[in-house]
Amino acid sequence: MFSKESLIALQSIFIKEVTRYFRIWVQTLLPPAITMSLYFVIFGQLIGSRVGQMGGVSYMEYITPGIIMMSVITNSYSNVVSSFFSAKFQRSIEEMLVSPVPTLYILLGYIFGGVSRGLLTGIIVTLVASQFVDLEVHHWGILFFVVILTSMLFATGGLVNAIFAKKFDDISIVPTFILTPLTYLGGVFYSIQLLPEFWQTVSLANPILYMVNAFRYGFLGFSDIDIVHALILLSVFILSLFSLAYYLLTKGIGIRS
Amino acid sequence: MTEKAIEISNLKKTYSGGVEALKGISFDVEKGDFIALLGPNGAGKSTTIGIICSLVNKTSGEVRVFGHSIDKELEAAKRCIGLVPQEFNFSQFETCKQIVVTQAGYYGVPRVIANERAEIWLKKLSLWDKRDTPARMLSGGMKRRLMIARALMHEPKMLILDEPTAGVDIEIRRSMWEFLTELNEAGTTVVLTTHYLEEAEQLCRNITIINHGEIVENTSMKDLISRLDMETFVLDVDRVPDSLPDMKEVSFRKRDEATIEIDVPKEFALNQVFHKLSDKNINVLSMRNKSNRLEELFVRLTEKA
Known part of the structure; x- marks a missing residue:
């Protein structure tokens, strides 16, 4: 299971993934920097200056963790979904299927690739944010732990999406119609305490709310939800999706006839 | 083993x-x-x-x-x-x-x-x-x-x-x-x-x-x-008359104005073919084996199945 050969195979998948998104950096690494700069200018400076304070900090400071998290979520998901689906589409997935790479390592290779792109874009957006706001970190441990777990979760989600996808449309449905609305409604730009009680309760069903708030806690030291609760939920989601992805790959669903 | x-x-x-x-x-x-x-x-x-x-x-x-x-x-x-x-x-x-x-x-x-x-x-x-x-x-x-x-x-x-x-x-x-x-x-x-x-x-x-x-x-x-019981040869000849030789065991076909194809049973002596061609004043300039032997067998086997 943990043989030297398997670790070399894992390293090969990871290098292939990293090389892929660096090769197309104009499509993968540049857009988050530009899009998030626009968010900071429009929502942070222009509108934010009129909003005033939220949670005792400037609006710009308040939205920064959520915007960083948004780029981490989007990029870790889209890296795996597009890479794995392209491999299916071009049939290069067969390179792995005929080889003795254990399923677990195929899964980990893609997840690590997605996590690395999520983290890299997170760092890029943080650097962009530092041009607009003085960032201070309240709790490095929570910050690190939450960003790793979140990118793992969405990288795994991207893989499950790609396994089921049969055409290119199928890999954009989830990000467009599920992920984006959940992210925007996940407390990136507002505190759920501003919502009526009913919508506060509804918001608690949105998993992204927990990730954004836990990440915000790492930066600012306050959150709309309990941090331990958020971390447990994240771990449960990861375990569930990871088990599903492992089962699908082992059975060859969507990749073997 | x-x-x-x-x-x-x-x-x-x-x-x-x-x-x-x-x-x-x-x-x-x-x-x-x-x-x-x-x-x-x-x-x-x-x-x-x-x-x-x-x-x-x-x-x-x-x-x-x-x-x-x-x-x-x-x-x-x-x-x-x-x-x-x-x-x-x-x-x-x-x-x-x-x-x-x-x-x-x-x-x-x-x-x-x-x-x-x-x-x-x-x-x-x-x-x-x-x-x-x-x-x-x-x-x-x-x-x-x-x-x-x-x-x-x-x-x-x-x-x-x-x-x-x-x-x-x-x-x-x-x-x-x-x-x-x-x-x-x-x-x-x-x-x-x-x-x-x-x-x-x-x-x-x-x-x-x-x-x-x-x-x-x-x-x-x-x-x-x-297992092939027939062989096909391609003969380059100096002329191809309208009526080709007639033999019970061998079939002659005109391919073009200078080429004849013949299907011959495997153990058949080719001298008899040349005699027949000489009788018709046809001179054989060169001869080669047609390389479609396996193709014939393949078609035969897959049609049979």
Whole structure:
């Protein structure tokens, strides 16, 4: 299971993934920097200056963790979904299927690739944010732990999406119609305490709310939800999706006839 | 006891749509053999290869590769096989070197060794100059050779090639034949599917013919060819009259104004044919064997099934 050969195979998948998104950096690494700069200018400076304070900090400071998290979520998901689906589409997935790479390592290779792109874009957006706001970190441990777990979760989600996808449309449905609305409604730009009680309760069903708030806690030291609760939920989601992805790959669903 | 490269027993495959691609086939491939797997389109050749290489899930039956069951020792079985598939199945955006080195990594070959092997195989297959070229920029023949190089990166005991020379020009095809022959002589078992029967006849020692998911023939090439009872010759002549000689055992056909084709029983003395042609004042300038012998047999066997 943990043989030297398997670790070399894992390293090969990871290098292939990293090389892929660096090769197309104009499509993968540049857009988050530009899009998030626009968010900071429009929502942070222009509108934010009129909003005033939220949670005792400037609006710009308040939205920064959520915007960083948004780029981490989007990029870790889209890296795996597009890479794995392209491999299916071009049939290069067969390179792995005929080889003795254990399923677990195929899964980990893609997840690590997605996590690395999520983290890299997170760092890029943080650097962009530092041009607009003085960032201070309240709790490095929570910050690190939450960003790793979140990118793992969405990288795994991207893989499950790609396994089921049969055409290119199928890999954009989830990000467009599920992920984006959940992210925007996940407390990136507002505190759920501003919502009526009913919508506060509804918001608690949105998993992204927990990730954004836990990440915000790492930066600012306050959150709309309990941090331990958020971390447990994240771990449960990861375990569930990871088990599903492992089962699908082992059975060859969507990749073997 | 000779070690078998492949042992297939009562292998069945029914696709989810209900198509029965394999109806319980059984055959063995000896270690070191060079065998052709022939059959018309949709006969079950690629399904058989897909199951051996674990790209297709079998419905039932048993497959062993160098003694390793694909049900119990799949990883060990996979290490013995190098696959050159029918369709190009690499990332079109990666360079030749990236493709082969990554593939070696999947088999646990350390990167330093993989780089050395990449140089060896890309040079042997005349692709070293293209090592940093993205795969999409290669010609069809180069892409085929790239897939052969990729399949050899982990030094497999057996190479399986699914129509490797489809769509490549004669020169490249001949060089691939030489390459495969050398590889086989060095000890690698080679399994080849092809539609070029001349290719199978030239290269392979044994032959398995599949049709409608069943084995219709599994024998040596020599034995199969010896079963042909007729031979066809092409005669270049100085003139072709309107009425050709009439013989009970031999059939004459005019191909053009200077060529005649004759079908002759295998043990028939050709002197009698020449006498008949002389009687008609036809001089034979040269003669050659028409190389479609295997094609005739193939059509006969697959029509019968």
